[in-house]
Amino acid sequence: xxxxxxxxxLQVIRTLMERAAxxxxxxxxxxxxxxLLGTLAALVGVLARIEAPRPFISYWxxxxxxAVAGSFLLxxxxxxxxxxxxxxPPTRRVAQALLPPLFFGFVLGLIxxxxxxxxxxxxxxxxxxxxxxxxxIALYGCALHAAGFFMPRxxxxxxxALVLGSSALGAAGLSDWVKPLLFGQGIMGLFFGLAHLAxxxxxxxxxxxxxxx
Amino acid sequence: MNPxxxxxxxxxxxxxxxxAIMSMLAASPDLSFTxxxxxxxxxxxxxxxxxRTLQAAGYLSVTKSFQNRRPLTTxxxxxxxxxxxxxxxxxxxxxVRQSKPK
Numbered sequence: 001x002x003x004x005x006x007x008x009x010l011q012v013i014r015t016l017m018e019r020a021a022x023x024x025x026x027x028x029x030x031x032x033x034x035x036l037l038g039t040l041a042a043l044v045g046v047l048a049r050i051e052a053p054r055p056f057i058s059y060w061x062x063x064x065x066x067a068v069a070g071s072f073l074l075x076x077x078x079x080x081x082x083x084x085x086x087x088x089p090p091t092r093r094v095a096q097a098l099l100p101p102l103f104f105g106f107v108l109g110l111i112x113x114x115x116x117x118x119x120x121x122x123x124x125x126x127x128x129x130x131x132x133x134x135x136x137i138a139l140y141g142c143a144l145h146a147a148g149f150f151m152p153r154x155x156x157x158x159x160x161a162l163v164l165g166s167s168a169l170g171a172a173g174l175s176d177w178v179k180p181l182l183f184g185q186g187i188m189g190l191f192f193g194l195a196h197l198a199x200x201x202x203x204x205x206x207x208x209x210x211x212x213x
Numbered sequence: 214m215n216p217x218x219x220x221x222x223x224x225x226x227x228x229x230x231x232x233a234i235m236s237m238l239a240a241s242p243d244l245s246f247t248x249x250x251x252x253x254x255x256x257x258x259x260x261x262x263x264x265r266t267l268q269a270a271g272y273l274s275v276t277k278s279f280q281n282r283r284p285l286t287t288x289x290x291x292x293x294x295x296x297x298x299x300x301x302x303x304x305x306x307x308x309v310r311q312s313k314p315k
Contacts, residue, residue, distance in 0.1 A: 006308040009232070013302065016233055017240035019252055085280055088248065089241040 023090040023151045025078045028203035030071045035197025037067055042189025051181035053128035054113060060136075060188060061109045067192075068102075090150055097146035101139040108135065129184030130173075137166040137191045154206075158199055162191060218307045225270045226301045230255065230263045235272065235290070235298050243276075243289035264288060272297055 041063040044050075050059050079086035112132065141162030148156030169187060226235055233253050237244060244252075250260050267273035272294030276287045290298065 006305045010302070010305050010309065013232065013236045013305075016236035016252075020237035020240040020244065082247075082251075085245055085248075085285065088245075089243065 021090060021093075021150060023094045023147075025075055025091075026203075026207050027151070027155070028200050028207050029078075030074050030200075031196050031203055032200030033070055033074060034067045035193055035195070035200050037063065037070065038191075038193030038196055039189055040193075042185045042193050045185040045188070046181065049181060051125075051129065051184065053124050056128055056184060057109050057113050057132065060133075061106065061113075063192075064106070093150040094147045097150060098143045101143040101146070105136050105139040108132070125180050129180040131170070133184055133187050133191075134166040134170045137187070138163050140192075141166065154199075154203070158195075162195070165191060165195075218304045218311070222304055223297055223301050225266060225272065226297060228263075230259065231267055232301075234260075234263055234267065234288075235294065235301075238273065238288060238290045239295065239298050243287045246286040246288065249288065267294070270294075270297075 041060070045056075045059060050056055075091070076086045079088075079091075109132070112128065141159045141164075143159070144162065145156050145159030148154075148159055166187075226232055230253070234249060237249060237252060246260065246264075249255075250257060253260070255263075264273060264275065268275060271291060274289055274291050276289070278285050278287065
């Protein structure tokens with residue numbers, strides 16, 4: 001009898017500690033907005049024929065910065081709406097987990113941009129339109145997986161999906177019949193656009209259900 | 214069963230509301246009054262009373278500041294509070310272990 005009471009107390013303590021440690025802001029708006037941005041950016045990239053290495057990297061780094069700034073503003077708006085501090089301990093933990101892989105992806109893009117000769121010839125095109133997007137996606141997947149330790153469980157699975165997807169595409173390689181432009185912009189649109197959009201829609205329904213219960 | 218661990222339980226922490234506050238603060242360096250109130254579903258008055266009790270016991274520190282020109286009250290566990298919470302958990306675990314069939 002007494003042990004039941006003690007075990008129940010321990011369970012309540014565990015639940016409360018998890019609740020305090022987890023990032024609880026609604027992720028659906030952030031994921032959906034980033035999904036729309038990624039999909040539109042890929043479409044614009046194809047239509048504007050952004051396929052030369054340097055413009056491709058500059059373009060997607062700019063899109064990435066817009067996505068980060070937009071996510072920041074959306075999360076801040078939610079915090080202000082709920083009259084809570086934006087830079088809360090769970091937000092800090094999520095940001096710290098996201099930072100190293102995202103920073104490395106950014107630096108990698110910068111290195112390729114500023115090093116003359118790194119993007120020359122067909123090898124440069126392969127690096128830029130095949131390998132760099134795949135590395136970016138894998139790094140982003142690692143970032144989400146790390147942040148997933150302070151978020152609902154689905155985020156870690158989404159991170160894994162990105163890592164596995166980019167690994168599979170890397171293993172398949174660039175086929176002769178695929179145009180580099182379509183491949184580069186296509187995989188960026190697929191992973192940073194459509195995958196986010198799908199996850200955002202899924203979160204929209206699951207977060208709504210969780211709030212109702 | 215040995216009643217000793219039960220008798221050693223800290224009465225300040227043992228109350229349901231205060232235990233919830235201590236649990237949340239043990240998992241986070243600090244939390245605002247609003248975060249605690251919303252997460253625990255307490256009224257302002259109830260939470261204030263519990264915070265004062267924990268503060269009087271030396272388990273909790275309260276910092277008042279301003280954010281966006283609005284007052285912000287932040288709570289965090291003090292080192293004695295962390296120690297008391299840790300002792301409380303250990304005692305609960307001892308109670309559970311003691312009554313398990315061997």
